[in-house]
Amino acid sequence: MALQVKKFGGSSVATPEKIKRIAERVLAQKAPDDRIVIVVSAMGDSTDEMMSLARQCTHRVYGRELDMLLTTGEQTTIALLAMTLMELGHPAISLTGPQAGIQTDRAYGKGRILAIQPDRVFEALDAGNIVVVAGFQGLADNGDLITLGRGGSDTTAVALAGALQADVCEIFTDVEGVYSADPRVVPNAFKMQEITYGEMLEMARLGAGVMQPRAVEMGSRYHVPIHVRSTFADVGGTMIQEAYTVEDQGNRICGVAHDTNVTKVAVLGVDNRPGTAHMIFDCLAKSGIDVDMIVQSIRESDDSRTDIVFTISETDLPQAQEALAAFTGEEALPTILFTSHVAKISVVGAGMLGTPGVAARMFGALGAAGINIQIISTSEISISCLIDEADVEKAVACIHDTFL
């Protein structure tokens, strides 16, 4: 007997036929004593359709009303899936995020789960039901409906698994698990049997799209083993958990991540005095722009001036240009250059802490392949290089060959 939380994304529940396939699969794999909670997203393109309706009413973003609109998407899926499970002969009940006790802050469109009171989920499980919960949504303390930020349904599933002290949270997806590199780029990339929360978080942060960082964080905080696996193929996927169960696995690089949604910003000839960097990054933070790799270099020829180079998401480029335009022509920040078409490539592995020379091997491999490194940054369990976007496939392949 196990308590399992299973999450299916929008493409897995895009039509009544697909919903039926999911229901059949869940029932086929269920042991008589298993207690099952299913978390689902909105059906296929329905969120896009709702956004299009909203845009026909206004081009402004009214967060509260948009959340009121979008939360209907998951509510539709849960009703249909619960009906389908009953049609197939198993008691089932659907619960909206609020009904499942998911409490959030009031940040419309990017809510964070503050707490979960899963009494009604337990009641429904005790009554013998499969419980179908709407992902991506919760209730604020003022009674408003709130949608969670990116990867919201993953976060719902993992947080709910934590609150229910579930044995496992299964994230069903269109790939078979977490790979050592993007299999579309590196044909001999392999599926990992297991990976730690820390490594997965770093992989996700550095561009591996399979899981959203927030959901992995949630798993780490509540000690929920997360099983990332295929919606379609009935094979094991990748377990994300506290530590490796196979010992020697921990002692190496686990994967290569890359991210092409990157823009390099170079602020050249900056006054080298206290407060200048703060001025730049405070201005970006106030516009809600995350800054990633940061390098400051002192010019040998003129130590009163310095260059500050950093990266941002390419999607944030228009806002960054607008925010930094305030400084144009200012004495303190004479030149600001934006460079798209760059990419970040990273190696990740808790093992690198005890393994000297990882950086050297990475730079060597890139150098041998004739790839120029623009910026380097490191964390405890990763090393990242900024390179030209045109080189990214070659870079991922040669680094994967070097380490894996």
Add this chain to the structure above:
Amino acid sequence: MALQVKKFGGSSVATPEKIKRIAERVLAQKAPDDRIVIVVSAMGDSTDEMMSLARQCTHRVYGRELDMLLTTGEQTTIALLAMTLMELGHPAISLTGPQAGIQTDRAYGKGRILAIQPDRVFEALDAGNIVVVAGFQGLADNGDLITLGRGGSDTTAVALAGALQADVCEIFTDVEGVYSADPRVVPNAFKMQEITYGEMLEMARLGAGVMQPRAVEMGSRYHVPIHVRSTFADVGGTMIQEAYTVEDQGNRICGVAHDTNVTKVAVLGVDNRPGTAHMIFDCLAKSGIDVDMIVQSIRESDDSRTDIVFTISETDLPQAQEALAAFTGEEALPTILFTSHVAKISVVGAGMLGTPGVAARMFGALGAAGINIQIISTSEISISCLIDEADVEKAVACIHDTFL
């Protein structure tokens, strides 16, 4: 300064363009001090589309899950209308039925409003908003979403107007008001300026489709004046209220109603002893079938046998046949005949209580037109005749000519 509740049905809010037209109209008519609550239904065909999705999942009716699904319809409309009002420059906020404090029983698909706690509506009005409330839905004491029965959005609007002690509840519809007869049948039928709750209730019960009886009842109970008027034309409609404001209006027949959704059931040769009628009607009641006109006649030739004739909705015919099949061949109820293609025609008016001879004039008019009367039934403010469905247009016209 007035507190107004305005209700718009599904066809008035079928597209973003129509929603915009509604919003513009509401804003154009709003005095600066007016406090406005708008109740809306699901957009156009969206309920049908959801029913079709549900039918692709199951052919059974799972009431709780169906309500979970269908309540998304109004939730979509309120979000879009609130956005549109804001886009047009007026503060607005949407509230689901539960958020508006609408408490119902647990009767999925046919909920009844038990109470309304409109604190949040008042709060939102006090903050200067137009408040957009989802019709047709409420919250049961167990936290489940419930849809109201037929005419649900009208009921929401009138009940909310009662709870808010609104000055008026305006029901916007595709006709200009309540007519003395169906204008499609009687070209010289006229729009009534006013009508009492009692008369409107009787008109609605007897087939006038413009308002659902439950909503009229609600208006009567909470003393809410209901203004039935056109969504499209900016002219006054019909006021439904306690009593006539123009005195002599009360002293006459107010309208002619007809209903072709009728089937006649004749149970012939019934044992004339206590309990037989109860057996029949108890069996129908247990199948949820409403019985309307009932006539029992004793045969002159054989007073141990009697005939019982009554009418039901034609839509209930299959269930009635199934329910009464249990008695087939039983000694006590030898013959049961079902006759479709009948219609009920009625005159309604509180005035008939003080006006003798209304029945005689009605039967005379039908007789002169060569129309046979199959059953007659009367209430305090109406007289109804069951006739052949083929005669219904002629009958409505000649009775309208006689009385109005």
